[in-house]
Amino acid sequence: MPETTSQPAQLRGQTWVFGDNLNTDVLHPPSYYSLDPNIVRSGLFKGIDANLQERVRAGDMIVGGHNFGCGSSRETSIRSLQLNGIAAVVALDFARIFFRNATNHGIPCCRIVNPEELAAFRHGGEATLHLDAGFFELPDGRQVKLAPVGEFVRKVWAAGGLLGLLP
Amino acid sequence: MNGTFSDSVLDAHAIDADRDAEVLHVSLDAVLGHDATIALLVDEFRKRKLSVWDRSRVLFVNDHFSPAASVERANISRLFINFSRELRIDNLAIDKGICHQLLVEHALCAPGALIVGADSHTIMGGGVGACCTGMGTTDVLYALATGSTWLRRPSGIKVRFTGSLPPHCSGRDVLLALLGQLGEDGAQYRSVELYDHCSKPIGQDDRFAISNMMVEAGAKFGVFIPDQVTIDYCTKRDGKAPRPLPLPSPGAHYESTIELDLSALTPQVAKPYSPANVASVREVDGTKITHAFLGSCSSGRLEDLRVAADVLRGQQVHPEVRFVVIPASMKIFKEALRLGYVETLTEAGAVFNQTSCGPCGGIDKGLLGAGDVCVSTSSRNFRGRMGDVASSTYLASARTVAHAALSGRLVDYA
Numbered sequence: 001m002p003e004t005t006s007q008p009a010q011l012r013g014q015t016w017v018f019g020d021n022l023n024t025d026v027l028h029p030p031s032y033y034s035l036d037p038n039i040v041r042s043g044l045f046k047g048i049d050a051n052l053q054e055r056v057r058a059g060d061m062i063v064g065g066h067n068f069g070c071g072s073s074r075e076t077s078i079r080s081l082q083l084n085g086i087a088a089v090v091a092l093d094f095a096r097i098f099f100r101n102a103t104n105h106g107i108p109c110c111r112i113v114n115p116e117e118l119a120a121f122r123h124g125g126e127a128t129l130h131l132d133a134g135f136f137e138l139p140d141g142r143q144v145k146l147a148p149v150g151e152f153v154r155k156v157w158a159a160g161g162l163l164g165l166l167p
Numbered sequence: 168m169n170g171t172f173s174d175s176v177l178d179a180h181a182i183d184a185d186r187d188a189e190v191l192h193v194s195l196d197a198v199l200g201h202d203a204t205i206a207l208l209v210d211e212f213r214k215r216k217l218s219v220w221d222r223s224r225v226l227f228v229n230d231h232f233s234p235a236a237s238v239e240r241a242n243i244s245r246l247f248i249n250f251s252r253e254l255r256i257d258n259l260a261i262d263k264g265i266c267h268q269l270l271v272e273h274a275l276c277a278p279g280a281l282i283v284g285a286d287s288h289t290i291m292g293g294g295v296g297a298c299c300t301g302m303g304t305t306d307v308l309y310a311l312a313t314g315s316t317w318l319r320r321p322s323g324i325k326v327r328f329t330g331s332l333p334p335h336c337s338g339r340d341v342l343l344a345l346l347g348q349l350g351e352d353g354a355q356y357r358s359v360e361l362y363d364h365c366s367k368p369i370g371q372d373d374r375f376a377i378s379n380m381m382v383e384a385g386a387k388f389g390v391f392i393p394d395q396v397t398i399d400y401c402t403k404r405d406g407k408a409p410r411p412l413p414l415p416s417p418g419a420h421y422e423s424t425i426e427l428d429l430s431a432l433t434p435q436v437a438k439p440y441s442p443a444n445v446a447s448v449r450e451v452d453g454t455k456i457t458h459a460f461l462g463s464c465s466s467g468r469l470e471d472l473r474v475a476a477d478v479l480r481g482q483q484v485h486p487e488v489r490f491v492v493i494p495a496s497m498k499i500f501k502e503a504l505r506l507g508y509v510e511t512l513t514e515a516g517a518v519f520n521q522t523s524c525g526p527c528g529g530i531d532k533g534l535l536g537a538g539d540v541c542v543s544t545s546s547r548n549f550r551g552r553m554g555d556v557a558s559s560t561y562l563a564s565a566r567t568v569a570h571a572a573l574s575g576r577l578v579d580y581a
Contacts, residue, residue: 021351021441025549029556030529033203035243047551067352067385071549072528073287075207075304095385096356097287101303152190152317162305163211166312 011087011129013059016045016052017121022064023071024098028080030072040076041083058085061129063121065091068109069098078105088129090136090146092118103153104162110134111147120144170416171323173358173388176298179413180281182315190317197224197275198310199284199299201266202247203231203530207304209250212311219254220314226258226273227251228266233523236531264496264522267291267464270299271375272498274405278393279413283310288464288546290386293361293378294371295400296393296412301382321358321387324349325421330430331367335581337474338373339466339544339564341427342380343435347445348425355385357422360415362392365429371400372470379465380546383442434567434581436542439559440550448567452579458541459484459572460553461565462493462520463527466544469499469506471565475517476508478569484516485575491533492517493525517572526553535560542571 025047032043045052062068062081068091069077078101081089088108092115102109108131112118120138121127128137136144149157159165168174168186178186180193205227219225229248235241251259260269267288270276278296283289285307292299302316310316326345359381363369369377374391381389391397393412401409434448461467461475472494484490492512494500500522503509509519526533527545535541535554541561543553548560561577570580 023547023549025529025547025552029551031551033530034239035206035246036239047549047556067355070351070383070385071287071547073285073301073303074204078303079207093352093355095352096387097301097303100306104303104305150189162309163215166215166217166309 009130009132011059011061011131013061013087013126014057015061015063015121015125015127016056017063017123018048018065020065021067021070024069024074024077025071027069028077033074033076037083040080044080044084053084055124056084059087060085061087061127062089063091063118064089065118066093068094070095073097073101075101078102078107081107103156106157106161108157110149113145113147117144168320169323169421170419171358171421172360172390172392172413172415173298173321173323175413175415176279176281177318177320179279190319192315193281193318194315195283195310196280197226197282198307199266199270199282199286199289200227200307201231201286202229202244204285204304204307205250206243206247208308209246212308217312219256219311222255223257224275225256225311226260226266226270226275227256228264228269229261230265231524231528231530233262233521262521262523264498265464265524267379268495271295272404272496277401278397278409283307283316287382288379290382290389291375291379291464293381293388293390294375296391296397298388298390300387319356321356323358323360323419323421324354325360325362325424327362327364327424327426328369328429329364329426330428331365332369332373332429333432335566336432336434337564337566338369338376340432340435341373341429342377343437343445343562344427344432345425346380346383346437346443347435349384349443351383351441351443352385354381357386358388358390359384359386360390360392363394363396368394368396370470371396372468375468376465380442383546434564436567436577437548437562439548439561442547442562448563448577448581449579451561451577454540454561454577456488456540456542456571456576458535458539459488459490459568460526460533460541460543460545461568462491462495462525463545464495465546466565467493467495467499469502471544472499472503472508474565475569476511478566479515479517479573480511482515482573484572487575488572490517490572491520491525493520494522497522529553542568542577544568
């Protein structure tokens with residue numbers, strides 16, 4: 001469930017890079033649907049790479065192509081991101097349910113402005129996300145610009161997630 | 168604002184005066200939930216001591232673990248049922264069908280209604296002209312507590328159907344053809360508005376199939392503009408005609424328009440591993456299969472069972488194929504029993520499982536093992552969706568599934 005703190009301005013971590021149309025069934029396969037946090041945590045990326053979850057560290061970020069997170073609405077995929085400490089997801093664009101779910105849990109989803117800059121990220125490389133300034137900084141100093149985030153989404157982030165807006 | 172159908176529905180539900188806001192705060196006519204996704208919000212809902220805004224406008228359905236096949240899932244189902252009773256939800260259906268089918272069998276799903284549900288295929292209510300969309304658990308928790316949600320106003324894609332559906336094709340072939348054109352993200356965030364200008368209108372079951380799968384192109388809504396078919400269905404269902412039908416403005420502006428002449432349609436499949444990886448059955452003719460599945464919210468309706476029974480009547484399922492059939496609701500199952508479809512299919516070697524989501528979401532009986540090749544009427548064929556990551560699924564119509572079950576291969580029967 002949502003964190004109670006708002007996002008820090010800078011996030012530094014490893015980047016895990018994927019292509020277009022990454023669906024939630026491979027991001028977190030249905031067989032890992034559970035109320036047990038250990039099972040949910042262990043299911044991350046299992047439909048893509050059986051060993052990747054073990055390499056994930058708190059603060060890591062996911063980089064995706066078009067239509068990131070299409071498919072099922074199961075929030076266990078978002079819980080798994082949280083349980084593994086994924087700090088943000090950046091992509092060329094997002095499937096709407098994934099975007100809502102991640103935002104509702106205070107996980108920033110940001111769009112990369114120039115699609116060709118996606119190639120600058122390395123799978124397992126490192127980067128720093130400057131959330132307020134709206135750009136990614138790569139180890140060689142290059143900056144990757146992110147699209148501005150709307151006012152409503154910032155309000156949800158600031159509330160620590162959607163439930164912070166409950167009357 | 169573009170005067171689209173969804174614009175008029177959202178305007179009728181807007182809470183704040185600013186209709187041009189980036190995100191609209193809107194009131195809801197109903198909220199849908201099921202065991203697998205509602206179970207995730209129970210602790211938070213109780214902890215916050217929340218209550219449901221209107222018990223009569225909530226439909227909760229135990230359909231994923233229905234009945235449960237493992238102890239863990241039995242506990243999840245029990246948690247969901249206990250929670251639903253604690254909230255005194257008026258419409259609680261346990262093992263009576265798939266939530267999306269039960270929603271469209273309910274008067275809450277009226278033309279022009281705005282409904283959210285804790286499952287992506289909630290969009291299926293668009294088949295009767297309701298603006299329905301899927302969300303995650305947290306959004307649905309908010310909706311349950313407040314009777315409202317936040318939505319961006321979607322731009323529209325107009326789909327205009329003309330001609331008439333050939334006898335060997337169904338709504339499943341229509342939607343696959345559409346997905347092939349749109350791609351997996353071609354309707355991302357959009358309201359897909361479906362205009363039936365066919366010489367013989369598209370039947371209601373076929374409309375449900377089409378609306379259901381618009382989410383596979385990323386759509387927010389996949390809504391048929393209400394017409395006589397809608398009126399007839401709602402009148403029969405509710406015992407009275409629906410309230411005046413909402414309509415788009417005559418000059419509605421759409422971002423794009425797709426014209427689809429159904430007369431030219433041939434049977435379609437979606438090849439592994441995407442619902443938008445579409446080909447004609449002819450192109451995959453001869454592909455060997457080990458498993459056939461007729462069910463899920465995208466199919467499993469009476470017309471689908473009728474077609475399969477017609478194909479298999481007096482014949483036997485191929486010895487190397489396991490053919491699993493799951494009616495989408497108990498009402499459909501009972502009707503199929505009465506009409507003899509269940510007997511015909513059972514005599515042919517099909518295995519009926521209880522009304523539920525079954526193997527579609529990779530969680531219940533009928534799962535695929537490594538190396539299995541399935542032809543299915545379900546909604547998704549992502550890698551590992553229906554079982555082992557080394558299995559694969561072709562999405563198709565009930566007719567294509569039945570022919571494949573009979574011959575052990577995908578066959579071009581048209």
